[in-house]
Amino acid sequence: MRNGDDLEGFDGEASSASMISAASSPYQPxxxxxxxxxxxxxxxxxxxxxxxxxxxLKLAEVLxxxxxxxxxxxxxxxxxxxxxxxxxxxxxxxxxxxGALLLLFSLNLHTRIPQINWNLTDxxxxxxxxxxxxxxxxxxxxxxxxxGAEIAAVVFGFLAMAxxxxxxxxxxxxxxxxxxxxxxxxxxxxxxxxxxxREVVHRPEIQRLDA
Amino acid sequence: MxxxxxLLLGLVLVLGSAGGRGDPRDxxxxxxxxxxxxxxTDVLCGTEPAGPRQExxxxxxxxxxxxxxxxxxxxxxxxxxRVRLALPPAASTATGSRRLSVQPGTSGTEDSGDxxxxxxxxxxxxxxxxxxxxxxxxxxxxxxxxxxxxxxxAPLSPTLRGRTVGWVIFRCFEAPLGSExxxxxxxxxxGRQRLSQQQRVPDCSWPAAQAAVPQCQVPRLRVxxxxxxxxxxxxGAAVGHSYTLWLYHNHSHGTSGPGRVVTTSSPMNYxxxxxxxxxxxxxxVWPETRDPLRTTLCPFYHDAEAWERLWAQSQLxxxxxxxxxxxxxxxxxxxxxxxxxxxxxxxxxxxxPLPGLQQPAGGKGPQEFGGLRPHxxxxxxxxxxGQVRLTxxxxxxxxxxxxxxxxxxxxxxxxxxxxxxxxxxTPLASFTSRGAGHPGLLExxxxxxxxxxxxxxxxxxxxxxxxxxxxxxxxKYLRTHWALVWMGVLLGAACLLLLLLLxxxxxxxxxxxxxxxxxxxxxLQGRRALLLHAAEPVAxxxxxxxxxxxxSLGLTVVAAPGGxxxxxxxxxxxWLHAQHHxxxxxxxxxxxxxxPAAVAAAQQWDAGARVVPESRAAESSLGPRQNPDPDxxxxxxxxxxxxxxxSCAMPVLAVANGxxxxxxxxxxxxxxxxxxxxxxxFAVPSQMEGFLRxxxxxxxxxxxxxxxxxxxxxxxxxxxxxx
Numbered sequence: 001m002r003n004g005d006d007l008e009g010f011d012g013e014a015s016s017a018s019m020i021s022a023a024s025s026p027y028q029p030x031x032x033x034x035x036x037x038x039x040x041x042x043x044x045x046x047x048x049x050x051x052x053x054x055x056x057l058k059l060a061e062v063l064x065x066x067x068x069x070x071x072x073x074x075x076x077x078x079x080x081x082x083x084x085x086x087x088x089x090x091x092x093x094x095x096x097x098x099g100a101l102l103l104l105f106s107l108n109l110h111t112r113i114p115q116i117n118w119n120l121t122d123x124x125x126x127x128x129x130x131x132x133x134x135x136x137x138x139x140x141x142x143x144x145x146x147x148g149a150e151i152a153a154v155v156f157g158f159l160a161m162a163x164x165x166x167x168x169x170x171x172x173x174x175x176x177x178x179x180x181x182x183x184x185x186x187x188x189x190x191x192x193x194x195x196x197x198r199e200v201v202h203r204p205e206i207q208r209l210d211a
Numbered sequence: 212m213x214x215x216x217x218l219l220l221g222l223v224l225v226l227g228s229a230g231g232r233g234d235p236r237d238x239x240x241x242x243x244x245x246x247x248x249x250x251x252t253d254v255l256c257g258t259e260p261a262g263p264r265q266e267x268x269x270x271x272x273x274x275x276x277x278x279x280x281x282x283x284x285x286x287x288x289x290x291x292x293r294v295r296l297a298l299p300p301a302a303s304t305a306t307g308s309r310r311l312s313v314q315p316g317t318s319g320t321e322d323s324g325d326x327x328x329x330x331x332x333x334x335x336x337x338x339x340x341x342x343x344x345x346x347x348x349x350x351x352x353x354x355x356x357x358x359x360x361x362x363x364x365a366p367l368s369p370t371l372r373g374r375t376v377g378w379v380i381f382r383c384f385e386a387p388l389g390s391e392x393x394x395x396x397x398x399x400x401x402g403r404q405r406l407s408q409q410q411r412v413p414d415c416s417w418p419a420a421q422a423a424v425p426q427c428q429v430p431r432l433r434v435x436x437x438x439x440x441x442x443x444x445x446x447g448a449a450v451g452h453s454y455t456l457w458l459y460h461n462h463s464h465g466t467s468g469p470g471r472v473v474t475t476s477s478p479m480n481y482x483x484x485x486x487x488x489x490x491x492x493x494x495x496v497w498p499e500t501r502d503p504l505r506t507t508l509c510p511f512y513h514d515a516e517a518w519e520r521l522w523a524q525s526q527l528x529x530x531x532x533x534x535x536x537x538x539x540x541x542x543x544x545x546x547x548x549x550x551x552x553x554x555x556x557x558x559x560x561x562x563x564p565l566p567g568l569q570q571p572a573g574g575k576g577p578q579e580f581g582g583l584r585p586h587x588x589x590x591x592x593x594x595x596x597g598q599v600r601l602t603x604x605x606x607x608x609x610x611x612x613x614x615x616x617x618x619x620x621x622x623x624x625x626x627x628x629x630x631x632x633x634x635x636x637t638p639l640a641s642f643t644s645r646g647a648g649h650p651g652l653l654e655x656x657x658x659x660x661x662x663x664x665x666x667x668x669x670x671x672x673x674x675x676x677x678x679x680x681x682x683x684x685x686x687k688y689l690r691t692h693w694a695l696v697w698m699g700v701l702l703g704a705a706c707l708l709l710l711l712l713l714x715x716x717x718x719x720x721x722x723x724x725x726x727x728x729x730x731x732x733x734x735l736q737g738r739r740a741l742l743l744h745a746a747e748p749v750a751x752x753x754x755x756x757x758x759x760x761x762x763s764l765g766l767t768v769v770a771a772p773g774g775x776x777x778x779x780x781x782x783x784x785x786w787l788h789a790q791h792h793x794x795x796x797x798x799x800x801x802x803x804x805x806x807p808a809a810v811a812a813a814q815q816w817d818a819g820a821r822v823v824p825e826s827r828a829a830e831s832s833l834g835p836r837q838n839p840d841p842d843x844x845x846x847x848x849x850x851x852x853x854x855x856x857x858s859c860a861m862p863v864l865a866v867a868n869g870x871x872x873x874x875x876x877x878x879x880x881x882x883x884x885x886x887x888x889x890x891x892x893f894a895v896p897s898q899m900e901g902f903l904r905x906x907x908x909x910x911x912x913x914x915x916x917x918x919x920x921x922x923x924x925x926x927x928x929x930x931x932x933x934x
Binding site: 069073075076077078079081084085088089092093095096097100104109112113115116146147148 | 656688689693694709713
């Protein structure tokens with residue numbers, strides 16, 4: 001069921017006036033409003049997302065993970081090397097996955113794949129990254145703390161952990177909000193359909209068919 | 212002394228005649244005042260008769276070198292014995308005075324003076340009584356001995372008492388060149404007085420011998436070096452004598468090999484190619500005589516090119532047996548070199564010599580490099596004249612240790628470690644691996660490794676204060692960059708996933724086409740068939756099932772539609788005829804599905820009889836004989852389509868031009884009508900395999916793939932017919 005907001009953004013291409021009946025009618029226009037703005041190959045950049053909180057947080061996460069990765073890659077010799085390898089793995093994976101999610105959200109590609117719950121995916125990613133970054137940074141700080149590159153990697157690791165933690169917190173809050181909203185919307189749709197079906201009974205054309 | 216010889220010979224009075232056996236060339240001479248006679252030149256000393264009491268005394272024995280010549284150039288060196296005889300003093304005083312008793316000849320200046328003066332005076336007094344004696348001279352050489360007996364008379368005059376009587380000169384005693392000759396002289400009188408002297412027979416260094424003795428005439432060698440060859444000139448060979456030139460390598464473990472021997476008798480030039488010239492190449496030449504003297508010349512010892520050639524021909528071989536390294540340096544000549552171990556971390560890089568570990572190279576066989584343990588990075592260099600001549604490495608052998616190990620040097624005194632790299636030993640506090648990174652990062656770890664024993668000790672010093680070498684593994688401190696590979700994998704997976712999710716429909720279509728494409732490669736791919744069936748329910752069901760099954764095998768099937776009765780049944784006839792004609796034209800297979808109504812229609816053509824109710828009734832297995840059953844009428848009416856189709860088929864069947872296949876529903880039709888027996892008939896579903904094979908046609912290779920489908924098609928048909 002669409003409310004009037006959708007009708008306002010609509011250019012009137014594919015719906016005819018005859019289909020628009022009273023607001024309480026079950027026959028609502030079912031056509032999608034077609035957008036005029038076209039990007040490269042159908043892709044357009046969602047600047048609102050990038051300017052918003054989550055976009056900025058994601059950018060910060062990607063940059064911090066990248067910096068930490070570069071710092072750890074410049075180290076040539078280590079004793080022991082296990083902490084280094086673990087931190088490397090964590091920062092590399094976080095970088096790629098967060099970067100992919102950033103790309104998806106900023107280009108609005110997530111709408112094209114409705115089968116996956118992208119918000120949940122984002123939440124899981126940030127949660128895991130927070131945990132792993134904290135663990136890896138602690139391990140690295142404990143084992144390797146002699147050279148400048150190692151110390152820099154630890155610092156960036158902790159910073160990334162902090163940003164991921166903030167992101168997790170906000171994502172959890174958003175998820176809780178959206179689940180509450182969804183349940184309330186579902187119940188209101190049901191009520192509306194029920195009241196409208198009762199009204200339909202008094203329609204003359206329907207009565208004629210029964211005869 | 213030498214001047215006296217010819218003087219005495221000039222004053223000889225009596226020439227001794229050669230008597231008895233012995234060399235006829237032996238000669239005897241006495242000075243004036245003495246008379247002597249050579250009794251025998253080869254007596255057995257000691258067998259002479261004893262004479263009276265000492266009358267003549269021996270004063271002196273002298274030996275002189277001389278030459279005995281048969282020809283002017285064929286002389287033999289020998290020793291001449293000169294004995295000086297003296298009369299002892301008067302008988303009364305003879306016992307007392309021993310003045311002129313045994314005196315081995317020392318300096319003969321006074322004696323020669325006496326002897327020279329006495330001789331003329333002695334010749335005057337012949338009236339005095341004589342004193343005789345037997346002088347025996349024995350010559351002892353290595354391997355030969357000779358005794359000569361000489362009889363001497365001397366006049367007894369009181370003036371001669373106590374003075375020299377004269378000289379007896381015996382010529383000569385022979386012996387080989389340069390050998391020792393022991394000559395003794397004694398008289399046979401009772402008081403045995405014996406003089407002996409030992410002297411060396413002259414050798415070829417005596418100028419008189421060089422010209423006269425043939426053995427001393429050795430050819431001379433002259434070597435003239437050139438760019439590509441060396442010319443050896445042999446000159447001065449004695450005429451008539453041949454000589455031998457011998458080229459050989461002279462080194463400490465004997466002269467090697469037979470060398471090269473050239474024998475010729477005229478002066479000649481021998482040409483030696485330059486690449487055979489080595490520093491130890493020596494030349495020897497000698498004449499072909501008995502016990503010849505040889506001239507040896509080693510002219511190439513200081514030739515730099517010869518040394519270069521020698522190094523090019525020498526070889527260093529390393530053997531590893533367990534923990535012991537053995538080196539063997541083989542060369543044609545003796546080498547003065549040192550074996551120095553060196554460390555080479557990079558195969559193509561420089562090898563850093565390890566000082567203090569060198570060993571002189573011993574020429575005799577393989578030598579053990581004690582104290583050094585093998586490691587893949589170790590090499591052995593041969594140093595000579597301040598430069599490296601040969602190098603041999605252990606890199607290609609299976610040895611414990613890794614090529615990226617680090618060499619640590621521990622000074623025995625203060626136990627401080629330093630890393631050997633790039634020509635210097637850097638202390639661990641400022642050591643960086645790979646040239647970059649934090650200096651001194653690995654100091655503690657490496658020290659711990661050495662203490663724990665993780666490092667391999669390469670050098671065990673013989674004394675406590677020497678250096679110790681350790682090879683420490685470094686690979687566990689150098690990190691690998693597999694994270695970059697992991698990043699690539701993640702990115703690739705992310706891209707792939709994104710692509711799949713965005714282009715869902717395309718992917719699905721592609722997958723479907725894959726599946727359809729696989730299915731379309733069915734066993735009956737590319738063949739077309741026309742399925743003719745009667746318009747009765749069971750036939751239609753069977754036709755539908757068969758069509759679906761055959762289409763799934765890739766066969767393109769067109770079935771004649773049924774339905775309706777009367778004129779409605781005839782509706783599709785033009786289309787049917789068109790299909791039939793097209794099938795015949797394109798050589799498609801035409802399947803005649805025989806159901807009861809179809810059999811009834813086919814029986815119209817039996818034996819050429821057309822529309823004979825009786826015969827029809829008689830041959831039909833359904834319905835009674837006599838009367839055309841009303842039940843038959845609907846069957847005939849329904850089969851008009853089939854009958855109409857058969858009207859096209861019959862003439863073709865008769866000529867056997869088309870590809871007709873008859874499929875009989877065996878549950879309903881017991882036998883194929885005679886009219887259709889010209890075509891191959893199969894009872895379906897039991898003979899489904901044969902039926903499908905007939906549909907597949909002459910393509911033999913498809914036949915093998917039919918088995919899995921036979922059961923499926925038969926089951927589909929069974930289900931359709933059974934319903």
